[in-house]
Amino acid sequence: MKYIILQGDGMADYPLESLGGKTPLEVAATPNMDWLAARGVFGLAHTIPEGFPPGSDVGNMSILGYDPAIYHTGRAPLEAASVGVALGPADIAFRCNFVTLGKGKNGAAVMEDFTAGHIRSEEAAEIIRDLNRELAGDGIEFHPGVSYRNLMIWRGGKEKMETTPPHDITDREVGAYLPKGDGAARLGDLMRRSQELLAPHAVNRRREQKGERGATSIWLWGQGRAPALPTLKERFGIEGAVISAVDIINGLGAYAGLARIKVPGATGYFDTNYKGKGEYGVAALERKDLIFIHVEAPDEAGHMGDAAKKIKAIEDFDEKVVGTVLSGMAKRRDWRLLLLPDHPTATILKTHVGDPVPFVLFRAEEPAAPQPRGYNERDAAKTGVVAPRAFELIDALIGGKTPWIETSR
Numbered sequence: 001m002k003y004i005i006l007q008g009d010g011m012a013d014y015p016l017e018s019l020g021g022k023t024p025l026e027v028a029a030t031p032n033m034d035w036l037a038a039r040g041v042f043g044l045a046h047t048i049p050e051g052f053p054p055g056s057d058v059g060n061m062s063i064l065g066y067d068p069a070i071y072h073t074g075r076a077p078l079e080a081a082s083v084g085v086a087l088g089p090a091d092i093a094f095r096c097n098f099v100t101l102g103k104g105k106n107g108a109a110v111m112e113d114f115t116a117g118h119i120r121s122e123e124a125a126e127i128i129r130d131l132n133r134e135l136a137g138d139g140i141e142f143h144p145g146v147s148y149r150n151l152m153i154w155r156g157g158k159e160k161m162e163t164t165p166p167h168d169i170t171d172r173e174v175g176a177y178l179p180k181g182d183g184a185a186r187l188g189d190l191m192r193r194s195q196e197l198l199a200p201h202a203v204n205r206r207r208e209q210k211g212e213r214g215a216t217s218i219w220l221w222g223q224g225r226a227p228a229l230p231t232l233k234e235r236f237g238i239e240g241a242v243i244s245a246v247d248i249i250n251g252l253g254a255y256a257g258l259a260r261i262k263v264p265g266a267t268g269y270f271d272t273n274y275k276g277k278g279e280y281g282v283a284a285l286e287r288k289d290l291i292f293i294h295v296e297a298p299d300e301a302g303h304m305g306d307a308a309k310k311i312k313a314i315e316d317f318d319e320k321v322v323g324t325v326l327s328g329m330a331k332r333r334d335w336r337l338l339l340l341p342d343h344p345t346a347t348i349l350k351t352h353v354g355d356p357v358p359f360v361l362f363r364a365e366e367p368a369a370p371q372p373r374g375y376n377e378r379d380a381a382k383t384g385v386v387a388p389r390a391f392e393l394i395d396a397l398i399g400g401k402t403p404w405i406e407t408s409r
């Protein structure tokens with residue numbers, strides 16, 4: 001049996017007045033996801049357990065079958081695994097965003113852009129080199145990632161302070177959201193000194209000449225220690241792989257024992273190689289038991305507050321990823337597929353929310369009789385099927401039927 005997980009990051013949403021009271025999923029043309037919803041177990045899954053922040057770390061941990069209440073230690077340690085940074089038991093990893101801070105009406109710093117204009121990876125790496133030269137030492141080190149998503153390690157550091165994801169505070173004054181608690185003074189000092197370094201930086205001067213936003217500060221958040229996760233092979237006896245352009249997904253895949261497959265042109269943005277991800281995923285199933293394909297673009301559009309871009313990203317995901325996978329598996333019956341986002345990204349709020357998301361569990365060996373429904377939040381709620389613990393979905397995918405699915409249908 002072959003197992004496929006397709007994750008359209010942040011696809012779910014709230015109804016929007018600009019869309020006539022519909023969500024982007026309801027408006028988007030998604031014939032392939034609709035086909036799956038009509039023939040599979042379809043309903044709502046709680047990917048974000050109560051009490052947890054609605055982040056991709058928590059949501060994707062649930063999707064891969066790990067109870068966040070047991071295994072979650074933070075977002076940044078997963079990204080450290082992706083870039084090959086080893087963490088000792090006393091080491092703390094932090095997400096290090098490059099951001100653009102502007103000035104509000106009263107002169108206070110405002111989170112103008114949590115991506116620094118989607119700074120290029122090579123530009124970010126150049127800045128990281130200078131951060132290591134000027135700010136590192138005494139346990140602090142910086143590591144490059146992808147675009148604005150980079151990493152800081154505090155060897156023997158502290159982790160109990162309160163930090164805020166920068167994508168949660170777009171257009172807000174940042175003063176109230178700076179790190180708080182034990183160790184926060186060290187983080188605040190690093191962020192302040194980074195602003196002094198970045199103000200005249202050559203990367204920013206070049207970006208300004210191109211009319212692009214500059215990286216005016218680092219933003220530290222998502223801290224945690226290395227988690228201890230059993231691999232999927234240890235749990236289920238299967239070999240798997242992951243396809244993503246985002247470090248957090250690849251890092252989680254590394255902890256889960258999934259091989260990383262690099263797809264040319266995969267960017268983690270709207271210009272990503274959707275079709276290539278689908279093609280490489282199908283090809284991987286010739287030698288692997290499971291493939292997890294992740295696409296970031298719908299989430300990026302939600303953070304931008306751009307419903308039109310989100311609809312386009314969803315349609316591209318449906319046509320070029322889901323459609324490519326279905327076409328590639330059409331002659332086989334020995335496969336099962338799980339389709340869902342990790343969390344909703346509310347376009348009107350420009351951030352994640354913890355509401356349940358629509359999921360499909362499709363079994364090619366025994367597809368259900370087609371039902372008149374589409375893949376969207378409203379139709380998912382109508383089925384009455386609920387997965388209250390989304391981390392159990394992988395047991396249903398690999399192990400077959402489970403009592404909560406059967407009794408809920």
